Amino acid sequence: MVQQLEIEFKNLLTKNEYVALCLAFAIPAEGFHEQTNHYFDTADFQLKNACSGLRIREVQSRFECTLKEPATGIGLIETTDLLTKEHVHTVLNGGTLKAGEVDTRFKKLQVNPEELQLLGTLFTKRAEIKYNGGLLVFDHSRYLDTDDYELEFEVTNEETGRVIFEEFLAAHSIPVRVADKKIARFMAAVNKKRG
Numbered sequence: 349m350v351q352q353l354e355i356e357f358k359n360l361l362t363k364n365e366y367v368a369l370c371l372a373f374a375i376p377a378e379g380f381h382e383q384t385n386h387y388f389d390t391a392d393f394q395l396k397n398a399c400s401g402l403r404i405r406e407v408q409s410r411f412e413c414t415l416k417e418p419a420t421g422i423g424l425i426e427t428t429d430l431l432t433k434e435h436v437h438t439v440l441n442g443g444t445l446k447a448g449e450v451d452t453r454f455k456k457l458q459v460n461p462e463e464l465q466l467l468g469t470l471f472t473k474r475a476e477i478k479y480n481g482g483l484l485v486f487d488h489s490r491y492l493d494t495d496d497y498e499l500e501f502e503v504t505n506e507e508t509g510r511v512i513f514e515e516f517l518a519a520h521s522i523p524v525r526v527a528d529k530k531i532a533r534f535m536a537a538v539n540k541k542r543g
Contacts, residue, residue, distance in 0.1 A: 350427075354419075355423040355509060356501060356502045358498060359525055361525075365497070366497035366499075375475045380486075382473050384470075386406075387403050387467040394457070404436055413445065414428045422506045467535065469491070472488065473488045479512075482503040482509055484516075492534075492537045498530075
């Protein structure tokens, strides 16, 4: 189990901005990796109502379950447990998630893991580079009929990180665009499709 504080800044990009940044940083094709995120909540959205989110992520042969909850002050607390491929297959087919420390957090949130349902799946092509004491993350995500492009900047200091990120956007002539969490963008697309 890993628990960490996540402080990150996000900005949506156009496809042209995304391509231009990837070229500006000379990110080679092999610098990207693909990951699959499966999102879960209860039928009555207990996690969403607690401003939390749950995903199972597949990256190559690694499978992990991460619960994100609001941190005291700034950022999010991420609780992550490793899972086996077999267990993930079971959960994706309606079985109950069993995930050590995440289960402990569920008890505190009063969420029954047996009530979790798969909301859907999002595919992301990602590259990461170190930049000014933080980590720049270039994401191209696909879900439903949507392609979206996003820049994230993960930092350890909120104030310094905000300044560096805003200066970065200005230097590359990228307007500030509010970027909801991926799960929120995914759910907005689901709700739009449902009408």
